[in-house]
Structures are given as C-alpha cells and as structure tokens.
Amino acid sequence: MSFNQEFDQHGVWRRQFALRLRLLSEWLTDHDLMEPGIRERLDQLHEQVRNDKIMVAFVAEFSRGKSELINAVFFAGYGRRIMPASAGRTTMCPTELGYDADIPPCLRLLPIETRLQAKSLLDWRNAPEKWERIDLDVNDPEQLAQAIQKVAEVRKVTKAEATALGFWNDELPEDNPMPGPDGMIEVPKWRHALINMAHPLLKQGLVILDTPGLNAIGAEPELTVSLLPQAHAVVFILAADTGVTKSDLGIWRQHLSVLGEGNESRLVVLNKIDTMWDALSSPEQVQLQIASQRTDAADILGLSPRQVLAVSAQKGLLAKVNRDKKLLKASKLMELETALGVDLLGQRRAILRSAVATGIQALRLETSRLVHTRARDLVEQVQELExxxxxxxxxxxxxxxxxxxxxxxxxxxxxxxxxxxxxxxxxxxxxxxxxxxxxxxxxxxxxxxxxxxxxxxxxxxxxxxxxxxxxxxxxxxxxxxxxxxxxxxxxxxxxxxxxxxxxxxxxxxxxxxxxxxxxxxxxxxxxxxxxxxxxxxxxxxxxxxxxxxxxxxxxxxxxxxxxxxxxxxxxxxxxxxxxxxxxxxxxxxxxxxxxxxxxxAAGGLNERIRELQALQAELNLADAKLAELTEHLLSAKEEETAEATAA
Known part of the structure; x- marks a missing residue:
C-alpha cells in the first residue's frame, strides 16, 4: 500500500472516529449526562484526533533532488511539478506545507530581514501582517507552481549585511557562499515559507517540511533545535552515484543523528538511481552497485540497511504522470512510499489510538460513575417510598x-x-x-x-x-x-x-x-x-x-x-x-x-414508585448503551480499509 493510500486510510479512521464521537455526544446530551467534566473529556478527544498532525521533514544538501522527491510522492496528481525542482538551488528557505481550514489557500513568506529583530519564528507566526501573502488557486496547477516558485528567490547583499544575517563568517571561509563579480553575496530572500492548501493529504493532517541546504540550516538554529525535532519522520536524501559525501555527513552528524534517542524514524533515500542505469552494464550489475551503495550508506550513517532506500524521484514522477507502470516499478518510488506508510503511519496511528483509548476509558469511567450515582439514588428512593x-x-x-x-x-x-x-x-x-x-x-x-x-x-x-x-x-x-x-x-x-x-x-x-x-x-x-x-x-x-x-x-x-x-x-x-x-x-x-x-393524592405513592422503577430500567439500558458506544469508539474495524480503497 502506498503512502497516499495509507494516509487515506488514516484519514478515514479519523473521520469515522469523529462521527462516532459526535453520536456519543448527542446521546449523552439526550440522556442528561453531559456534565462539564464529561464535556471536557469529549472536547479533548475531539481536538486530539481533529488536530493530529504528522510532520515529514525532507532534508538534503543542494542538488540531491529533494524537491523532486516531494513532487513525486505528494503532487504527481497535478500532472506537473509543483515544488521548484529545476537545476541548481531550488528551495532557499525552510518551507512548510500544511492545511488550516480557517485560512484561505495562500503562500506566506517571512522576509529574511526579520533575522535582525529579537523575535523567534514562533513569535513571527503570531504576527501574520509581517508576512508577504500570495493567494493560491489550488485548481490551477500552473498558477500554483508559479506562486510557489517564490521560495527559490534570492537577493544580493553586501558582506556586512550577509554577516548580520548569518550567511557570512570571516572565521569560517569554507562555509561562506561564493561572492559575485561585484563582491555581493547571494542570500535567500525569505526566512521561512508557509503554504496553506487543501491538498487531500494535507487536509488529513500531513505537514511537509522542505528544508534548504547545509548553509541555510546552520544559519537558522530554530530549524534544527525546534522544527526538525518535532518531525515524526525525517527523510534524508543523498545522490545514489556519490553516496555519502563530506557535506552530507556534516548535515547528518550535526543536525539529524542528534534528534532523538534512536534512528527508527529516519529514512535515507539514495536518489537519482537512473544515473546508474548503464547500457554497458547488465541489470544485475546495476542492482549490485545500488545494493553496495545502500550497504555503504547504512554503515556510514549507523542505520539498518532496510532504512536506506534507492529511488529515482524524477523517473517516478514521470511514471506517475504518464501512468507508466513499468517505469514506476523501475523507479522504486513505491518502495519508499510503502516504507513511509507502514513505518511512519503505523507507528503514529498506534500512538494516537493508544492515547485516544486512554481518553475513552476515562470518559467511560466518569460517565458510568454518574449513571451509577443516579441508579443508587433511585434505589434508595424506591426503598424509602416502599x-x-x-x-x-x-x-x-x-x-x-x-x-x-x-x-x-x-x-x-x-x-x-x-x-x-x-x-x-x-x-x-x-x-x-x-x-x-x-x-x-x-x-x-x-x-x-x-x-x-x-x-x-x-x-x-x-x-x-x-x-x-x-x-x-x-x-x-x-x-x-x-x-x-x-x-x-x-x-x-x-x-x-x-x-x-x-x-x-x-x-x-x-x-x-x-x-x-x-x-x-x-x-x-x-x-x-x-x-x-x-x-x-x-x-x-x-x-x-x-x-x-x-x-x-x-x-x-x-x-x-x-x-x-x-x-x-x-x-x-x-x-x-x-x-x-x-x-x-x-x-x-x-x-x-x-x-x-x-x-x-392517595394513588401518588404507587404511581411514583412505578415512575422510579421505569427510570431504573432506563438507567440500566443507558449503562449498557454507554458501554456499547464507547466500545464502538475503541474498536478498529476493517470497514475503514474498504472505505479508503473505495475512495
């Protein structure tokens, strides 16, 4: 199952859960059981599932095909490239793609000059008026791609300005960009970009983080100490023909290997395997070369070989657009999507369902306690009247x-x-x-x-x-x-x-x-x-x-x-x-x-006892119904798979 299909299935489960939660909420209201504490539990469960986000960060040095890989996995349905992926530098600033229903489709860009002010990126997120905004037409691939091209924009500054912005350091000449003939330094025009669009995967809670190369990463510490550690999975892209270069290893050691206690949520992609398709070599020889690169990369980075995958993003995108199954298989793109779907979504869904199950059990306990309190009071009243x-x-x-x-x-x-x-x-x-x-x-x-x-x-x-x-x-x-x-x-x-x-x-x-x-x-x-x-x-x-x-x-x-x-x-x-x-x-x-x-009234005693007994019967039914509704929430039925497949 591809990443898109797995994510569709995850989305189906979330929608079904929200529907069942709403039914439970209506039932509790109808039966006068919606106490403030119970409502608090319901609201928390609803927010927990509705706002669950899964962030996948794509990290690479320049010219590794990172943006092309994002296009191939997520945006092939547009029939063209959406993220800029031409030769040379593409994404020049960290770019987040997500969906917020309260904001119209747009691209928001934070000017690079904000680095000179004493505010964090989190503070700037709460100041939307400081971002340049461009509306997006998600139904027009041409307009969409042209607008998003702005994340590749640069501007030229003096060495003094580049130093103040964090892109030049006389003490670290090997990290400095090459000055132009006029002595000016090329730096990104934007510090951060936020793309809000109603792509099916983004609507279901996926957040894609596209990062720039080593120089830009190092100059923006908030990216590596805040954004990357929050990612649920990191896809690190290398070039298949060169393997792990010195600069690749620098990114890995300084920014990725330190993100957590383990590397289970890391996937390494050896991209551009099509450059190794050699007419003078047999397919078997090519596969042996690719397998050797995978093994070497895994050893150098300290990963399991199964976490290193070899693909051709460019051929995969082309195959999807042209519906060429043979080329798609050769590109091995679906192997990456399966790894993302099974490992990332499987782990994430298990964590979410475990948290949700705990919340449902607490909700059931709190509501049952209220039902049992009322039932006990009714028993005492009946005994009193008897x-x-x-x-x-x-x-x-x-x-x-x-x-x-x-x-x-x-x-x-x-x-x-x-x-x-x-x-x-x-x-x-x-x-x-x-x-x-x-x-x-x-x-x-x-x-x-x-x-x-x-x-x-x-x-x-x-x-x-x-x-x-x-x-x-x-x-x-x-x-x-x-x-x-x-x-x-x-x-x-x-x-x-x-x-x-x-x-x-x-x-x-x-x-x-x-x-x-x-x-x-x-x-x-x-x-x-x-x-x-x-x-x-x-x-x-x-x-x-x-x-x-x-x-x-x-x-x-x-x-x-x-x-x-x-x-x-x-x-x-x-x-x-x-x-x-x-x-x-x-x-x-x-x-x-x-x-x-x-x-x-003389007959009031018997009438009231009958009323109380009827209420007792209703409470017994309510207790059984509560158990049924909460069990329905907890169950992971296979119907979601069928619905996802149909969708």
Whole structure:
C-alpha cells in the first residue's frame, strides 16, 4: 500500500472516529449526562484526533533532488511539478506545507530581514501582517507552481549585511557562499515559507517540511533545535552515484543523528538511481552497485540497511504522470512510499489510538460513575417510598421533615467541602508556578546571559548543563507536589464518600515522565552547537541571540503542554465533585417532590414508585448503551480499509 493510500486510510479512521464521537455526544446530551467534566473529556478527544498532525521533514544538501522527491510522492496528481525542482538551488528557505481550514489557500513568506529583530519564528507566526501573502488557486496547477516558485528567490547583499544575517563568517571561509563579480553575496530572500492548501493529504493532517541546504540550516538554529525535532519522520536524501559525501555527513552528524534517542524514524533515500542505469552494464550489475551503495550508506550513517532506500524521484514522477507502470516499478518510488506508510503511519496511528483509548476509558469511567450515582439514588428512593406503604399522613409528614433536615445539613456542609477545595487550589497554585512562564525565564536567565556574552562562549556548556539540571529538578518538584495533591484528593474523596455516600474517585495523577525526555531531546539538539567546530559560529552575537530565542520558544511549548495536562487533571477532579454535589441536590428535590405528591393524592405513592422503577430500567439500558458506544469508539474495524480503497 502506498503512502497516499495509507494516509487515506488514516484519514478515514479519523473521520469515522469523529462521527462516532459526535453520536456519543448527542446521546449523552439526550440522556442528561453531559456534565462539564464529561464535556471536557469529549472536547479533548475531539481536538486530539481533529488536530493530529504528522510532520515529514525532507532534508538534503543542494542538488540531491529533494524537491523532486516531494513532487513525486505528494503532487504527481497535478500532472506537473509543483515544488521548484529545476537545476541548481531550488528551495532557499525552510518551507512548510500544511492545511488550516480557517485560512484561505495562500503562500506566506517571512522576509529574511526579520533575522535582525529579537523575535523567534514562533513569535513571527503570531504576527501574520509581517508576512508577504500570495493567494493560491489550488485548481490551477500552473498558477500554483508559479506562486510557489517564490521560495527559490534570492537577493544580493553586501558582506556586512550577509554577516548580520548569518550567511557570512570571516572565521569560517569554507562555509561562506561564493561572492559575485561585484563582491555581493547571494542570500535567500525569505526566512521561512508557509503554504496553506487543501491538498487531500494535507487536509488529513500531513505537514511537509522542505528544508534548504547545509548553509541555510546552520544559519537558522530554530530549524534544527525546534522544527526538525518535532518531525515524526525525517527523510534524508543523498545522490545514489556519490553516496555519502563530506557535506552530507556534516548535515547528518550535526543536525539529524542528534534528534532523538534512536534512528527508527529516519529514512535515507539514495536518489537519482537512473544515473546508474548503464547500457554497458547488465541489470544485475546495476542492482549490485545500488545494493553496495545502500550497504555503504547504512554503515556510514549507523542505520539498518532496510532504512536506506534507492529511488529515482524524477523517473517516478514521470511514471506517475504518464501512468507508466513499468517505469514506476523501475523507479522504486513505491518502495519508499510503502516504507513511509507502514513505518511512519503505523507507528503514529498506534500512538494516537493508544492515547485516544486512554481518553475513552476515562470518559467511560466518569460517565458510568454518574449513571451509577443516579441508579443508587433511585434505589434508595424506591426503598424509602416502599417503606411508606400503609403509613398514615403523620408518618409521611415526618418523612418530609426528615428529608428537609438532611438537605439543610448537607447545605451547611458546604464550608467543609470548600475547605477541601481551598487546600487543593493552594497546592495547585504552587504547582502551576513551577511550570509557569515567569519561573521558566528565571531558570533560563543564566544560560541566556552566557549565550549573549561577547566573543567565544567559554562557559556556555556548563551553563547549559546547570540550566537543564535545574529544569529537571523543577519537574521533580512538580511531580512531588502533584503526588501530595493526589494523596490529598484521595483522602478527601474517601472522607466525602464515607460521610455523604458519594462515589468520588481521584483521577490518575498526570504523568510527567515524557517531559523529562523532551528536556533531554532539547538539550541534545542544542549541545551540537557547543562543539569546537561551532565555536566561531556561536561567537557571533546574532547567531547566539537566535539560539537563545529558539531555546526559550521550545521550552515554552514543553512547559505549556505540561500545564495543560495538570489543568485537565484538576478539572477532572473538580468536575467530578461538582457533578456529585449537583446530583445530591437534585436527589433531595426529587425526594421532597415525591413525598409532596403522595400527600396530595392517595394513588401518588404507587404511581411514583412505578415512575422510579421505569427510570431504573432506563438507567440500566443507558449503562449498557454507554458501554456499547464507547466500545464502538475503541474498536478498529476493517470497514475503514474498504472505505479508503473505495475512495
């Protein structure tokens, strides 16, 4: 199955899940079960699946056929090239292709001069007015390709300007571009490009990151310390005839091999195998040469041979456009697509479904608890009313007084419940302070100061180590505080359950272990700039400033995600308590109403008991239906495969 087909299948599953979630939501509303905590769970599940993105980053030195490979895999349906892929330099700035339904199809370009200002790329994303925008007609391939050609634009600047922008360093002559006859330096016109278009794959959540060559990557640290580490898969393109060159190895070692703990999400593509198709060599000899290049590349890069694939993007694109099955097979493009589909999407879908399953189980538990609370209250009411059979008006009146007294005592207990909440909120405030933006800035201040000091940064490695040690210690304190809150919740809920007959259960404590891994990954991606080879680049004030901003942007995302998890935990506990308080108050109202009806009519007792028994039967059915609907959400039915194939 090709990458496109696999992604279609993934999209079908997401659409089916959204439909089933909507049906569950409507059913919960119809049965008066849509409590705030349950709605919060539903909204989280919906957002989790709707906004799930899969980013595939394509990385290569210049002239490796990277943009042609993107055209062949994703845009062959247009019958022509969409990404610029002519000879020489093509993509001159990092380019993201994705889809946002709230924005019309367009190309947005961030001027290269923004590097001179003290803002990160993340900050610039929130300033759309600073980007040049070009509307796209996705139904006109010619207009689309012509507009996207702008990502290849360059401009000429003086050496002083090139130095300020990060493209020239007198201390690193081998990394500098070749000046023109007039002494001017050619640099990219744009710093970053965002393409928003309703391509079928992009609509389903795919994000493609097309990166420029080594010189441009090195000059934009935010790309390597923020964007690339967030990619779910990295496709590294080499030329089949040359294998791993020195500059290829430089990109791999400095920017790719440090992205994570393992290389499972890396695919290496030996492109342009058609240059090895030799009329003087037999097909078997050609295949042996290609196999040898694959083995050598895998050994040099420290990968499994199965992660190195040999293709011809140009022939693959041509074959798709002309529907030439024989040429498509020879290009081996489908082998790459299968690897992307099976490895990337298979892993991603498994992770997403696991997370979704956890959310559904929590939703089921919370809703079942509410159903069981109501069922228990109904049983108690029926027993209470059954005890009134044959009793006179005085006994019935006495029961009403007892219920009203219970209600008054329960209302008076609000101060005790409020005290529990006050302690909880005080501890929670301390926890949020540890994860807050102000605390983060304080922890990173020493490192930021070390990065901004002039000249060679002798103590910066130590500053990095101390900073990340403090950040990890902050997470340890956060976990410890979360544990105290969890113990307090469990104790408080146990007391409330015993005193008021509630069925409260403290939600699971948020798991912060993955944020330790995020910190480790961020530190690892930054340490690459602390090597002796990068000392001169790091000595440039502009570069160090960009590195500091990139670090803060990335850390802010990590800590904001942690805050969101803690908030969900807090809301789940609070919503559960609120729901049971509301149910208890409703229960008092129903009991008083029932006694009033019995006092007013002789047949009211039997009628009310029958009503309650009917409600019991409805709740039993609701409990069974809830299990069915949530199980339907959890199931991975094969119907999605059939629908994807039909589509």
């Amino acid at each position: 005890g009134l059979r044959g009793k006179n008006d005085g006994v019935i009146k006495q029961m009403r007084l007892r219920i009203e007294q219970e209600q008054a005592e329960f209302d008076a207990s609000g101060a005790k419940i409020q005290a529990v909440r006050s302690v909880h909120l005080r501890l929670l405030k301390d926890l949020f302070a540890l994860l807050g933006h102000t605390h983060l800035k304080i922890e990173v201040a020493e490192l930021t100061k070390a990065l901004k000091q002039p000249g060679v940064k002798l103590g910066v490695r130590r500053a990095y180590g101390k900073t990340f040690e403090r950040l990890r210690e902050g997470l340890v304190q956060t976990e410890r505080l979360a544990g105290e809150i969890q113990s307090m919740l469990e104790g408080s809920f146990k007391g409330l359950n015993a005193e008021y007959g509630f069925s409260l259960q403290a939600p699971p404590q948020p798991k912060l272990a993955r944020f330790y891994r995020d910190l480790e990954l961020i530190e690892k991606s930054h340490v690459q700039y602390l090597s002796l080879g990068n000392a001169l680049r790091l000595a440039q004030p502009e570069f160090a400033e960009r590195l500091a901003r990139a670090l803060m942007s990335r850390l802010r995302v990590v800590f904001e995600t942690a805050v969101n998890e803690v908030e969900l935990w807090n809301k789940s506990a609070a919503a559960q308590l609120d729901a049971q308080l509301r149910e208890r108050r409703r229960n008092f109202g129903r009991r008083i109403e029932a006694v009033s009806r019995i006092q007013q």
